[in-house]
Amino acid sequence: MTVMFSLSAALMVAFLLTGILRRYALRTDLMDIPNDRSSHEVPTPRGGGVAIVVVSLVGLVGLGLSAAMPITALLALGLGGAVVAGIGWLDDHRDVPARWRLLVHLVAAAWVVVLARGAPPLALPGVSWEWGWFGAVVLVLFIGWMLNLYNFMDGIDGIAGVEAITVAGPAAAMLWWLGALEWASVAALMASATLGFLAWNWPPAKIFMGDAGSGFIGFMLAALAVLTWADAGLSIWAWLILLGVFIVDATITLVRRAVRGEKFYEAHRSHAYQHASRYYNRHLPVTIAIGVINLLWLTPLAFTAAYLPEWGIVLLLLAWTPLLLGCLRYRAGLPD
Incomplete structure (x- = not known):
């Protein structure tokens, strides 16, 4: 009962705070103005993702004070997330050079990787690979890529919120199943806070997430993947499967643009989800489709990978193959 009350409170506070942030954005002219690289047509307030940041960080402090979370986990998620959100907030208000971000x-x-004590052994068929410093470097790059790709993928109404909820929600269920109740609470907190924001961001969006929110969510999901793998035994394969839609689309798009010599870090609208939204002339079908894919296709495979981590790489290939084909179908990384 206490858990449900806390999650409901997180949802409501995030909802109310997003409304306050919308009024602030309108008053201070913090607007996202459409251009030829946008997927929207009218000026829209941005920065609503700060509500997710505030609710999540306050919730983390509460879990720390109640001794429900190890202090190292609180420091990894809380301090790391606050720093990422802070640089995103600055970028929302004035452009911060990409190299500093x-x-x-x-x-x-x-x-995060230091507090996780490096990379845990990687389960593969018939072997557990101790990949040491190389694994630690890979995990640092993984977290860095996830928080940036989340910003890249936050380009149509509702998509980033739906992704966060349909990844964090199933992850919370898997962690609860594994007996890691404190980690399940963190994932559920993320899902609840994002749901409060999503009520304002649902197509047609009344406010956008902004870099502070998108970077924070990308960081938190990736950090949770590393930390719960190290501390709760939830296989990294399960997380990679759950995050497949965003990872596959963003990675294929980046590679194709880089091969053509384009500045892949600049704003564009050549992701598969952006092509799809123009094909259907609406954001809503694409946003709903991503939620359905996550819940009905990726979640069962992620649960299987959590139960059989040594077969995770096989399940990952099975999960990602249709996503790859879908991205090729919708011309990820190619111009209009």
């Missing part, structure tokens, strides 16, 4: 992102990622 990337530096902050990688420092926050390294902070």
Whole structure:
């Protein structure tokens, strides 16, 4: 009962705070103005994701004070998430050079990996690979890529919120199943706070998430993947499967743009989900489709990977293959 009350409170506070942030954005002219690289047509307030940041960080402090979370986990998620959100907030208000944002992102990622005590052994068919310092470097890059790709993928109404809820929600269920109730509470907190924001961001969006929110969510999901793998035994394969839609689309798009010599870090609208939204002339079908894919296709495979981690790489290939084909179908990384 206490858990349900806390999650309901997180949802309601995030909802109310998003409304306050919307009024602030309108008053201060913090608007996202459409251009030829946008997927929207009318000026829209941005920065609503700060509500997710505030509710999540306050919730983390509450879990720490109640001794429900180890102090190292609180420091990894709370301090790292606050730094990532802070640089995103600055970028929302004034452009921060990409190199400085990337530096902050990688420092926050390294902070998490250090507190996780490096990379846990990687389960593969018939072997457990102790990958040492190489694995630690891979995890730092993974967290850095996740928080940036989440920003790249936050380009149509509702998509980032639906992704966060349909990843964090199933992850909370898997962690509860594994007996890691404190970690399940963190994942559920993320889902609840995002749901409060999503009520305002549902197509047609009344406010956008902004870099502070998208970077924070990307960081938190990636950091949770590393920390729960190290502390709760939830296989990284399960997390990679759950995050497949965003990872596959963003990665294929980046590779294709880089091969053509484009500045892949600049704003564009060549992701598969952006092509799909123009094909259907609406954001809603694409946003709903991502939620359905996550819940009905990726979640069962992620649960299987959590139960059979040594077969995780096989399940990952099975899970990602249709996503890859879908991205090719919707011309990920190719111009209009």
